[in-house]
Amino acid sequence: MMKESNLYxxxxxxxxxxxxxxxxxxMTVRQALELPEVPSLEYSHPDLNSRSDxxxxxxxxxxxxxxxA
Numbered sequence: 001m002m003k004e005s006n007l008y009x010x011x012x013x014x015x016x017x018x019x020x021x022x023x024x025x026x027m028t029v030r031q032a033l034e035l036p037e038v039p040s041l042e043y044s045h046p047d048l049n050s051r052s053d054x055x056x057x058x059x060x061x062x063x064x065x066x067x068x069a
Contacts (some may be wrong), residue, residue, distance in 0.1 A: 006066045009046035014056070016040045029066060030039075033059070 007030040011018070015022045017040070042056035046065065056069055057065065 002066075003066060011046050011057075012044040014023050016042055027054065029062060033062065033066070047052070 002035050005026065009029050010026060010030055011029055012026050013024040013032050013035065015024055015038070021042075026036075029043075037059060041059065042064045043059070045055060045057055048055070050056065
């Protein structure tokens with residue numbers, strides 16, 4: 001079951017690279033999930049200020065967040 005309101009939360013999207021992380025942008029969870037499936041993309045947690053502590057979600061974890069939260 002999808003929780004519609006979670007699709008409108010804000011996440012930061014970045015790409016993991018050998019030389020570090022490249023910021024892609026700030027967007028809603030819905031917009032982030034509309035991006036192409038690229039394994040190196042990471043997403044900040046919508047409920048936490050995780051950007052500052054270095055914790056990121058994978059696409060699968062973001063999908064689970066929308067379904068289960």
